[in-house]
Amino acid sequence: MARIELTGIQKKWGSVWGVRDVDLDIADEELVVFLxxxxxxKTTTMRMIAGLxxxxxxxxxxxxxxxxEVDARDRDVAMVFQGYALYPNMSIYENIRFPLRMRGVPKxxxxxxxRQAAEMVELGDYLDRKPGALSGGQRQRAAxxxxxxxxxxxxxxxxxxxxxxxxxxxAMRVQIKHLQxxxxxxxxxxxxxxxxxxxxxxxxxxxxxxRVQQIGTPDEIYSDPANTFVAGFIGSPPMNLVRGRLxxxxxxxxxxxxxxxxxxxxxxxxxxxxxxxxxxSADGAHLSGQVFGVEPTGDMTYLTIRTDGVNIEVKADRxxxxxxxxxxxxxxxxxxxxxxxGETGQRIRQA
Amino acid sequence: xxxxxxxxxxxxxxxxxxxxxxxxxxxxxxxxxLSIGLRPRTEIVTPQPIYWPTFSLDAWHMIWSDWxxxxxxxxSVLAVIGSVLIDLVLAIPAAYSLARYTYRGREDxxxxxxxxxxxxxAIVAIPIFFLFRNMGLLDTVWALMLIYAAINLSVVTWIIxxxxxxxxxxxxxxxxxxGASDMRILWEIIIPAILPGIITAGxxxxxxxxxxxxxxxxxxSTSRAYxxxxxxxxxxxxxxGVIYNxxxxxxxxxxxxxxxxxxxxxxxxxxxxxxxxxxx
Numbered sequence: 302m303a304r305i306e307l308t309g310i311q312k313k314w315g316s317v318w319g320v321r322d323v324d325l326d327i328a329d330e331e332l333v334v335f336l337x338x339x340x341x342x343k344t345t346t347m348r349m350i351a352g353l354x355x356x357x358x359x360x361x362x363x364x365x366x367x368x369x370e371v372d373a374r375d376r377d378v379a380m381v382f383q384g385y386a387l388y389p390n391m392s393i394y395e396n397i398r399f400p401l402r403m404r405g406v407p408k409x410x411x412x413x414x415x416r417q418a419a420e421m422v423e424l425g426d427y428l429d430r431k432p433g434a435l436s437g438g439q440r441q442r443a444a445x446x447x448x449x450x451x452x453x454x455x456x457x458x459x460x461x462x463x464x465x466x467x468x469x470x471x472a473m474r475v476q477i478k479h480l481q482x483x484x485x486x487x488x489x490x491x492x493x494x495x496x497x498x499x500x501x502x503x504x505x506x507x508x509x510x511x512r513v514q515q516i517g518t519p520d521e522i523y524s525d526p527a528n529t530f531v532a533g534f535i536g537s538p539p540m541n542l543v544r545g546r547l548x549x550x551x552x553x554x555x556x557x558x559x560x561x562x563x564x565x566x567x568x569x570x571x572x573x574x575x576x577x578x579x580x581x582s583a584d585g586a587h588l589s590g591q592v593f594g595v596e597p598t599g600d601m602t603y604l605t606i607r608t609d610g611v612n613i614e615v616k617a618d619r620x621x622x623x624x625x626x627x628x629x630x631x632x633x634x635x636x637x638x639x640x641x642x643g644e645t646g647q648r649i650r651q652a
Numbered sequence: 653x654x655x656x657x658x659x660x661x662x663x664x665x666x667x668x669x670x671x672x673x674x675x676x677x678x679x680x681x682x683x684x685x686l687s688i689g690l691r692p693r694t695e696i697v698t699p700q701p702i703y704w705p706t707f708s709l710d711a712w713h714m715i716w717s718d719w720x721x722x723x724x725x726x727x728s729v730l731a732v733i734g735s736v737l738i739d740l741v742l743a744i745p746a747a748y749s750l751a752r753y754t755y756r757g758r759e760d761x762x763x764x765x766x767x768x769x770x771x772x773x774a775i776v777a778i779p780i781f782f783l784f785r786n787m788g789l790l791d792t793v794w795a796l797m798l799i800y801a802a803i804n805l806s807v808v809t810w811i812i813x814x815x816x817x818x819x820x821x822x823x824x825x826x827x828x829x830x831g832a833s834d835m836r837i838l839w840e841i842i843i844p845a846i847l848p849g850i851i852t853a854g855x856x857x858x859x860x861x862x863x864x865x866x867x868x869x870x871x872x873s874t875s876r877a878y879x880x881x882x883x884x885x886x887x888x889x890x891x892x893g894v895i896y897n898x899x900x901x902x903x904x905x906x907x908x909x910x911x912x913x914x915x916x917x918x919x920x921x922x923x924x925x926x927x928x929x930x931x932x
Contacts, residue, residue, distance in 0.1 A: 351825075373825075386822040386825065386826035399832075403830050
């Protein structure tokens, strides 16, 4: 229904940068997640697409049409807010109907469309209630129904699940993805929760400090991070990042020694290795250190190894157990090692 | 368990006793007025203590027969209602602008509006008199409506603005992306959400207006525009001296409309309608 292009988008408040140099091309029917820590500019970018903020510079296009000068109410965009933003004085029915009234949809269609939208989010029985009489999950669904009722070109969702408990969040996540596929509406979803991002997204846009760090599918973001920020942000526990020295294809750091790396030169470098790519092993070990913590979780055991003040997280077997402060050796999966420039944090690929 | 309930009951009893005592203390002036108003004039001015007051409707008959009290009451009510309506019509958009739009000098304008309240009213009394005389509005209820509205507009605006500031910005953003214009947002979202605030502002404006004396005295000269507050002054002068029981009774009558209004809208004054709008 709509393709969104952002070109050179900037947002500056006085001397404070909110968003810098964002270029992004979102395909029709795509579900793109903006992911990043708070203050990274993801919500601001979304609000600029909604028309609630004006970009300081750059261009926003929808289906090729410039949107910068178009008022929020004239963009065919529906937004779901973090705090739901239901109109407290109106019943759920009137809340869902509000966009239809405002957009001049013929009155005769209202009832059928409101009921259909409410059915899609399983809220049909609550139409007479006021928002105050609903639970958090129901309010969230009412907000969703209000967004889908007029079948907009674009959905914008600003951390819609962050006020729900974990179980409800999972259920709503599935529901949102299902609705999006069913309605085939281009969707932008803002979150700081990497699980939400990984599970929902066709593509993830990782932001930090107002800049885009990487754009890619969840798989790409996870297995091919562009820099240390992305590497350290995604994954639970996140990727281990260890500062060390590279010399003649050999990486050394306290307790760590890896030879045969396909990167030339002598330089400071950061090694990245995911906890699941670390294996407790007596032979061929790359890492040797003291056991600092052992956390059984049932299906696996989190093992923390400490070497010279640096902690390395390892996902060990479910039946792994150990005393603390004994020496343990770990082998890394050689095909899954990542290297980053010691200064810029940018990825350096092996030859 | 039982002892717990016992102590709870006791503390509840104590609480009610304290509240009752406080209520009586607050009501004392009102009851005192009523008591003065319903006694003969001679009894009120006697220096001897009176243990068993005499009931008398002298003052009651006098204020209705010797004075056009109904007209005063009508003037008061009309002028107050009219002024509050004018205030709300002007203050709501003004408050919205002050609360939501950013423009040069917004804070200055806000302060300037409030500062009109800090000025001694006597300073503008003479110009106001000439203004209304030139407009031919002297001794009319219309003039009272306008002057009361002018006096209270700043306070009413300020109160409504503070309620508007409490409305989550998200609510307006939602309405805007839903396709609502600014006027629609104000009318359908903001005003219903701050109804308690609007009512509060209206009641405060009404109380100020019904008590207004200086400008009413200036503008009104006959029962066409005399209000309860000015009528009270009628009983202090003249050949009859100060007629205390009539004053007390008129003051009590002036208190009743405000009292009824407050009782009627009490529920709205304490209830926050924004409940359930956003998380929490």
